[in-house]
Structure formats: structure tokens, C-alpha cells
Amino acid sequence: MQNQMNLLRDLQEVDQEISSIEATRQGYRDELSAFEADATRVQEMLDQLNDEIALLQQSEAELQQSLLKECDNVTKVEARLPEIQTQKEYVAVLKEIDVAKKTNKEVEEQMLSKQQEISSLEADLQEKEVELAAIQGKSEARGTELTQLLSESEEVLIKRTQTRESVAEELPVALLRKYHTLFKRRGGLALALASQGACLGCNMQLPPQQYNRLLQVAEIQTCPHCNRILFVETSV
Ligand SMILES: [Zn+2]
Numbered sequence: 001m002q003n004q005m006n007l008l009r010d011l012q013e014v015d016q017e018i019s020s021i022e023a024t025r026q027g028y029r030d031e032l033s034a035f036e037a038d039a040t041r042v043q044e045m046l047d048q049l050n051d052e053i054a055l056l057q058q059s060e061a062e063l064q065q066s067l068l069k070e071c072d073n074v075t076k077v078e079a080r081l082p083e084i085q086t087q088k089e090y091v092a093v094l095k096e097i098d099v100a101k102k103t104n105k106e107v108e109e110q111m112l113s114k115q116q117e118i119s120s121l122e123a124d125l126q127e128k129e130v131e132l133a134a135i136q137g138k139s140e141a142r143g144t145e146l147t148q149l150l151s152e153s154e155e156v157l158i159k160r161t162q163t164r165e166s167v168a169e170e171l172p173v174a175l176l177r178k179y180h181t182l183f184k185r186r187g188g189l190a191l192a193l194a195s196q197g198a199c200l201g202c203n204m205q206l207p208p209q210q211y212n213r214l215l216q217v218a219e220i221q222t223c224p225h226c227n228r229i230l231f232v233e234t235s236v
Contacts, residue, residue: 015188016188071104073100074097078097182227190228
């Protein structure tokens with residue numbers, strides 16, 4: 001009975017260690033995914049900026065085309081001036097030139113505004129590229145560390161699992177099942193120390209008779225309040 005109690009205590013110790021290793025490993029994996037999520041987020045911003053810049057550049061090129069065409073027109077119309085004979089026609093042509101020049105000025109202003117938009121987006125783009133590079137740099141360095149930590153902790157985990165299996169093998173199946181259920185339901189604490197007449201798992205007073213029997217270490221007993229398997233510290 002004392003032997004079973006010792007095995008259970010070993011089992012609980014190794015199970016607690018396994019839980020803690022698993023929680024740590026989950027933390028490593030979460031950290032890795034956070035880096036990936038960050039990089040994806042910035043990459044999406046980069047893609048979006050690139051798309052916007054491409055659209056602006058396209059409309060700037062279209063404006064450039066229409067400007068060239070209009071300038072060509074002005075030149076052609078101006079070339080007609082010396083051949084004009086009537087005052088009326090002369091005024092009409094001058095008006096035509098004036099309108100065309102005004103249009104050109106507007107187109108030039110639109111182009112300028114597109115160029116300014118493009119520059120501002122390009123500045124954003126550069127900023128995001130720096131941000132992405134920083135994330136990638138960090139994630140590469142920490143990623144290597146995390147991968148290493150994951151692989152080291154996996155080795156420890158495998159060893160601990162082997163230990164737990166070999167301890168578990170020596171325990172009666174029914175007791176093992178009871179322990180498992182308690183370990184899950186009682187937050188990783190299936191066994192509780194009984195001391196000075198109380199269960200330290202739930203801090204409730206145990207019936208004196210039960211406590212006396214516990215001190216004799218003759219049988220496996222559970223706490224009537226929290227159901228945990230009780231043990232006492234023996235001087236042996
Ligand atoms: Zn209890």
C-alpha cells in the first residue's frame with residue numbers, strides 16, 4: 001500500500017511535469033504563429049499599396065497621353081495662324097488655343113496630384129517594407145530559437161512519457177483510472193496530503209477515525225469532500 005502510494009506520487013509528479021512541458025510548448029507554437037500572422041498582415045498591406053500605386057501610375061500615364069495629344073493640337077492650330085485672313089477667324093482660333101491651353105493646365109495639375117499621391121504611397125510602402133523586414137529578421141532569429149526549444153522539449157517530453165508509462169504499469173488498473181479522472185477534474189492534483197486531521201487538497205477537516213486509519217497507512221483512502229486520494233507524510 002505504501003508502495004502504491006509512492007508510485008502514485010511519482011506519477012503525479014511526472015504528470016504535472018508533462019502538463020507544464022506541454023503548456024510551454026504550446027506557448028512556443030503560439031509565438032511562432034504570432035510571427036507568421038504579423039508578417040502576413042504587413043505583406044497584405046504591401047500588396048494593397050502596390051496595387052494602389054499601379055492604378056495611379058496607369059491613370060498618370062493616361063493623363064500624360066492626353067496631354068501630349070492636346071499639346072500636339074495646340075501646335076497644329078498655332079501653325080494655322082499665319083494663314084488666317086479674317087479677324088473673325090483669327091479670334092476664333094485664338095480662343096481655341098486658349099481653351100486647349102487651359103485644358104492642358106488642368107491635365108498637368110491632375111498629373112501633379114497623381115504624382116504626389118504616388119510619392120506618398122511609395123513612402124508608405126517603404127515604411128511597410130522596413131516593418132516587414134524587421135518582423136522577418138526577428139522571426140528568423142527567434143524562430144530558430146523556438147524550433148530548437150520545441151525539439152529539445154520534445155525529447156524531454158518523450159522521456160517523461162516513458163517514465164510515466166513505466167510507473168503506471170505497476171499500478172492496478174482501477175486505481176490508475178481513478179487517479180486519471182481526478183487528475184483531469186482536480187486541475188492536476190489527484191493526490192492530497194493529509195496533515196493535522198485535514199485534507200490539504202480542499203482544506204476540509206477529515207473525520208478523526210479516517211485520519212487515524214490514514215496514519216496507519218493500511219489502505220488507499222479518498223477525501224470525503226474533494227474525493228482526492230489522500231496520503232500522509234511518513235517518517236520512514
Ligand atoms: Zn479534500
